[in-house]
Amino acid sequence: LTPSPRWADQMCTYDSRTEILYTDKLFGAHVCGQQIFDEGWQVYSDDRRYYFDCLMAPHASQVSTALEKLTEHPARLYATGHGPLVRYGLQELTQSYQNWVEQQKKQDNSVALLYASAYGNTATIAQAIARGITKAGVAVKSINCEHADPDEITTAVEQSAGFIMGSPTLGGHAPTQIQTALGLVLSTAAKSKLAGVFGSFGWSGEAIDILEQKIRDAGYKFGFDPIRVKFKPTDQTLKYCEEAGTDFAQKIKRQQKSRKPRSSVTESQSARTEQAVGRIVGSLSVVTTQKGELSNAMLASWVSQASFNPPGLTIAVAKERAIEGLLYNNDKFVLNILPEGKQLHKRFIKNYAPGEDRFQGIETEEAENGCPILKDALAYLECRVSKRMECGDHWLVYAIADSGNVFDPDGVTAVHHRKTGVYY
Ligand SMILES: Cc1cc2nc3c(=O)[nH]c(=O)nc-3n(C[C@H](O)[C@H](O)[C@H](O)COP(=O)(O)O)c2cc1C
Structure with missing residues (x-):
């Protein structure tokens, strides 16, 4: 059919x-x-x-x-x-x-993802990058150049805010279909479009160098550093690729936001609603995970107890968050509840580069469920994801607390006070 x-x-x-x-x-x-x-x-x-x-x-x-x-x-x-x-x-x-x-x-923005793959490695990388982009609310037009006609490629590139090209290296070159696609891209894509390059190689990786060089020489800006993967990507590499995709999408969204005119109506009803929503408070916490070789951490304040029996809680996790992929049903994590006054949360506020270690310089110990406990937390809970509910731009993760402990019984929980509900 x-x-x-x-x-x-x-x-x-x-x-x-x-x-x-x-x-x-x-x-x-x-x-x-x-x-x-x-x-x-x-x-x-x-x-x-x-x-x-x-x-x-x-x-x-x-x-x-x-x-x-x-x-x-x-x-x-x-x-x-x-x-x-x-x-x-x-x-x-x-x-x-x-x-x-x-x-x-319905997404406002899209990215054209053009690739070829003889043995599936470059295709696997493409898939991880695409996942990172779509989870950040930007659509992907993924095109395997081996099966695409030129019109399909040029239309996708014209309609997209950015393009990403991936190629294996075969006999010191990019496959012909990628060379053709590159020609089409360079003659079609406006210079304002964000670019990206990736590929799998065995020993020399010329195809990735060629793509990078030609795209750079033509004057395009890159949304992430060229990704070079030797043969088959590991889980860690794929997570890196996903995060690079999310970074790429966020840059595109920021570009678009800066072009949008600001509303002159400041005291509108929606602004008042946002201010009222901002008066909801949650306790400042850090969610930490370790799954195989993948670890991650996220500062969270949209945290709430959700059930007495079993002891359960919810955390709202933005769809584009890197840790989101480690919080599926039965995945384990630790909720580190932070104490007032220690400013520990500041260590986790920064924007992380793809693959960056979230725990550098932070003292941790391993929980029974294998995830890191922050030694400076006020209390911690070892949790297991039980359900996820889609809520607009966030996933509401409901988890059961299997065990926990309070490090400082006299300490007070840090609470995050805000003036508006449009930021955390
Ligand atoms: C016939 C052949 C030629 C290759 N030539 C090169 C080469 O010149 N340089 C290189 O770095 N890797 C070379 N490789 C290794 C591939 O780039 C590597 O297997 C890569 O993972 C393939 O990606 P793909 O699975 O997306 O096709 C070659 C592989 C084959 C089978």
């Missing part, structure tokens, strides 16, 4: 006799359990959303085209290539895909 978005050589196939749609990558989830069908489909909702965000969001327009085509072929079962077959939650999942695609299409 239609190519599977991103994997153009894999097709969605419809069997009209059984009304089964073999969706290949579409509608999948990276879940591998005993269950063949999706009974109790709600339990898969988070996994399906994560799968969409990572793999489908950068191909939103192709997903949209595929969804349109599929409406002509009513299916009673989606036989997916990954995860349980979709029988019970089919309508809801289809509707969710439509909503998520619309969300992507």
